[in-house]
Amino acid sequence: MDNANPVVYARTTERPITPGMLNEDLADQFDAREVFDLIRVINDPEHPLTLEELGVVSEAAVQVDDPANQISIEFTPTIPHCSQATLIGLSIRVKLIRSLPSRFKVGVRIAPGTHNSEEAINKQLADKERVAAALENTHLLAVVNQCLGEMREH
């Protein structure tokens, strides 16, 4: 385990349901909070905590441009030599592939200066073919699915 005692952050409260959200005549745009809500519940591969609780992802690090179909996410590994950074990035990408309309172009990157192998990992995450190949690997897919599954018991 890379980081045996990570700092644990508080969870964000659930997004309140406004009357506008229930009004069928109004269309809701995709925004950063919505995308953040998708990825904040991803489980950490090592700890029984979510990425939000570990501070790996934050709403501020999510940028959404709905009209331009662009989404950009930066995540922060808990320590600079975190060996699970690639897996976390892959999990975020897979979760968004499964949860967002295909019209969006999603970029997942490590926040600048937060990891020793930042460039390599960013390159790996940006490479569609490598992501696709990784998902062909049943073992890796099982690990990713474990991250995306229901929260484990503490």
Next chain:
Amino acid sequence: NSAASASPTCRRGGSAVTKSRLQPHRSRPLIFGSTGDSSRLHLVRLLLPLCGWPRLKEHCLASRHGRVGFRRAPSPGTWLKFGSRELIRVNFPDHLVRITREFRLKSRNFPGSASPGTWLKFGSRELIRVNFPDHLVRITREFRLKSRNFPGSASPGTWLKFGSRELIRVNFPDHLVRITREFRLKSRNFPGSASPGTWLKFGSRELIRVNFPDYLVRIAREFRLKSRNFPGSASPGTWLKFGSRELIRVNFPDQLVRITREFRLKSRNFPGSASPGTWLKFGSRELIRVNFPDQLVRITGEFRLNSRNLTRNIFTRNTTEIRVYTQNSIVFRVKNSGKSDRNSFPFPENFPDHISGFFSGTRGCSGPKKLIRAFTRKSIKNRARITKFRKKFRTSTRTAPGPVPRISDLVQFSHAPRHAAARCRHTIRHRAPPPCAAPRRRQANPCRTPSTKMAIGCNRCSCVNLSNAAAEAVFRSVTTELQVQTLNQMERMAVYQIFQLLLQNKLHFLKSINHDFVFGFVRTIDAEKDPRNLLIVFELFPLVVAEFDITRFSEDMFEVIACYFPVDFKPSASGSVTRDQLVELHSRCLSSTPIFGEFMVPLLLEKLASDLRSARLESFNLLRRAAPVYPAAVLLGYGQQLLAAFRRAMFRSAVSDEERRVALTAFAEVVARIARSDSDAGDDAESGREEFFRLLLKECRPNLRELDPNVMEATGRALESAVGVADATTRRQLVTGILPDILAGLADRKDSASKCGLLDILRRLLTASLSSYSPTSVSVELKAYLSGELESICAALYGLATAAAAESATPDSERLRLACLATMGRLCSEPGLASDEQRAGFAEHLLAELGGGRSGQQRQRLPGQPIRPIVCDYARRLAATNADEAASLINKGMLPLATEHSDFGVRADCLLLLGELCDLPESISEPLLGLLMRLCLEAGSTAEAAPTIKSRLDALCLATETSMASTNSRAREFVVGIWTSQFQQFLAAFRHYEAGGDLANAAFGCVQAFARALTAGDESTSVKSAVDWTAQQATEADFRRLHCALLFNLTPETARRHSVALLPSLASRYASDGSEFALQLYASLINKCLDYGRDPSMSPVEQIVLSDVNTLVANSNSERSAAFLAWCLKALLLSGSPLFVKLAGKTLDILRQSGEDQLAVQLAARLELLLKPCEIVLCTAAKATVGPLAGQKCLCLLLQPLLDDARQNKACLLAAISLAQTAPPELIVDYIDSLIPALMLHLRPSNSANAGLRAPILRLLETLASRQDALNAMAPRCLGDLLPRLLACLDPGADLDSRRTSARLLRRLATGGLPAAELLPHKPDVVSRLGAALNDPKRLARSDAAQARNAWFLIG
């Protein structure tokens, strides 16, 4: 003769036995209860007088399966089953993975105090150790990954830290496993001259040097256990050779040695068709694959016998020669050339013909040449002939008369390679009836002897009919022939059950062989590990201790039971035994006799000094339980150590509250035991006790200067328990010893919190010393001492209270002031302690405080008046000892304050105080209640200020409830009497206040209290007048709630008497203004009236209800009619009235005939009321009749007919949905079959006419799916139909609710634990359609769809 003397049961049984033997084809008589093993055991029991136990033949007991009575229970070792490949593959890795996962989850928050064994325990099996290395190998891999970045300066220990210190120790072997692997890699080039230590250098040399030999020693020890059959020439050390591959083979599979044993057991029935490859698949781990063959080299010849490949290998090798010889001399030799000269090897004289015939060609064999050729040929074709030969050989050996030379001594194949020859020899040795150790041990296994079998079998039958001799035979056979520790769990349990039965039925006899029995018992239960068995053992143990003289074996008995302390047990998920059960029973064992005290107390002291919190807690709990039993002398002997342990647990800040609490209770018991020690035990005990209390005082005294309030509280409690139980002299010593310190502390300490703590100690001390007052001379002396000190104590307390009152009002100063007052109250109310002047002074002070005094300003700043409980407590104490003085305090002190004081707040407080004091003796309480009632009536009629009226009403309400809460029935009667007499005036006084206002609510509260008073006790005559009166007043809207308060509290009997008058008025009121309130009252009333089971003459009420329903349905609007019908249905359903059937029929008619009109739709929606729990009206709290089976009846009479009509009638479907929505899950499962098709029919997406039904249908489906049993019943029937419909509901054309519910349902289907094989065919379609829903314009729908889609991705 024996049969004649047997009991009647036996005689009947005996004749039955004879009959069944004579007529074997007839069915067995019923007297045996059941067929099979149990009946056989009964037979045995019945035959007992005839046969006698020890000589009973084995066949009498042999069951159909050749076992005795019970089968081998499935154990965790199931996964080790060999011979079934699937089992190995599936269970073994799964098991390991599970532990690993648990470990990984827990290890993050791994508490430092827990040991690794806690996590890795898997039941109580040795197999834990097997799993452990595997788990560690896993860690090793991670470790290896990380170690690339290993900084040179860090030591290996740093990297091996894994949550806690203990884990480092755990990891070491793992670390060594890694080293071992490296070592193996390197050992190929291992130079012979190098020592093992050289290779084991890894980072820190010292570390490894220490640990590695330890590891090897461990293996060696394990191995030594297994190596009993190992040839004597080889020592375990031989196996541990370094520098060769043999070493590794041995070290590694510590685990495999274990498997070997299992393997040996199973391999007897090894199917010949399986190949060795099958056996070697052992998970998919490389480690195992590497090791297993290695293990097989050592394992068994049996395996080779069964293995085709190995057989082929043996027999296709070049056989160089065959030797046949007896003991030492060679009698026959054949060279590889194939040529032999049989004449040159004459057989010895005693050589049996039947064997020599094989070689001489006289016994059906064509001669040695042919035979030898068969052996020496390489061709596999000859294998069949070889087998034939071997069979013959075996047969002839078996049937031969007289002494037969052993086959192993006779034949030896010599092959070209020497080791192959050895293998072959080995093979044959096992093939023949061999003298090898394992089978011999099996034969000698005492479990197989008849008497033991019978003894074990006897656990199924009662021992009542056993003769004493037979019981002794059973007991002897179990304790002497059996080595219980070698049996499996079920067998051991059987043994314990035998003990149980013997103790139950043959106790008197067993007592005659007291020492033998105790010795046998101790020997039997020794080293038991299985929790299920331990439950029995722990139950038996106290019985044995109580009934037998265990003096001679006391230490053995103690050791055999104390080894479990503290109980360390983590129940498995499916286990039925809990830790609490074990702890409870085990502590009962340890505290069963005073004899254990001298052994147990040192052990407890050791555990109390432990770092493990759980161990300390359990030790304190045991001490609490055992202290009353153990001799006081033992406790006194360890008094100093015990006090030290208690000090650590009670008087330190860093102790958890739970531990402190447990320690305090244990301390109280210990002190009580010590104080109870016999005074005639001698001067030693007396002096020891004095010394103990002196030490206690010494321990407590420094705590008076402590800052931690918890420690001070603990000190107070400790002193309280000590003073409470100590004898008069010690008590006086304690009080006089610590009181000056407390008073000095009160004067010295500056902060209020510390003073509060000291006051708390003082109060506890005084309470304890005064409460256990006895008129001995020493106690009188103590009291006199306290009286003398009272002046100074009171002075100090007054001073403190005054100073605290003068300070700015902070919570601390208020607390201090109140603590002072409470302590003074306790002292002044004590009879004979304070003088009259002192009491008068305190009462004056108290009243001044109550009246605001000099701290009048503070009252407003600090909300709440906590002085009231103190005054109340003081008044109660005073009333208990001196009623006159209490009455004078109330009448002369409090009443003027309550009525005449200028401050409203004071008046209100005093009024409440008076209300609270209404549970005092009647001489005080009755005038008080009358006064409060009078005050209320005056205030109501003279229209005083609203707050004043309200405060008086509140006080009256409180007084009514307090009086009713008292156990005195006369007080209750008085309350009811005064209320009934004053009720009209009361209502008249408060009638004109605005409904819903504060005053009306307060008045309502009073009447509610009265209503509760009316119905709380016996039914009194006043109820009728009250009910009549309120029924007349019920037309007034302001007092509807008063009516309600009465009606809700009415008992069925009263309701039944007045129902005819009340029901029409309520129905007409509901018809006129549609008040839901009146409707609920109506329902409540008919529910209470129509309890047909108790009163058959209910037809008038029935007619009223029916006519009311008809009138309302005909005349009122649809909403009121539907609600009325629904409430009536519910009331009747719960009461179990037959009228429900009529009304249900009417409801169905309305739904069927009205079709889609408003009444039908409203009624359908209202029907959800029927099965919904009602918390206000129709519940047991409101005295409603709630009969059984209401849900079943409702569903049977309503839901089923509705579902039958649901295809055509939309209202019927809606009604069915309403009912099903609220039905209990266990009931609705039965209707799934008919419910689902109806729902599917109307959920068609193309049918726009059904758009209104979509939302309720989806809601119902979601409700059903949320219940696991309903989902399991529903999914297989409708999955294929349901999924396309749900996916269609995701279209943007549907409303938002439907889209969301569909998505949620889809998610539930994916996560509901349905078989993946059922869901997988639909997965591509569902994922694709949900993908489209991700672009929904509404965010909520998108979110639900995304969750559902993710859940579906995870399937499979």
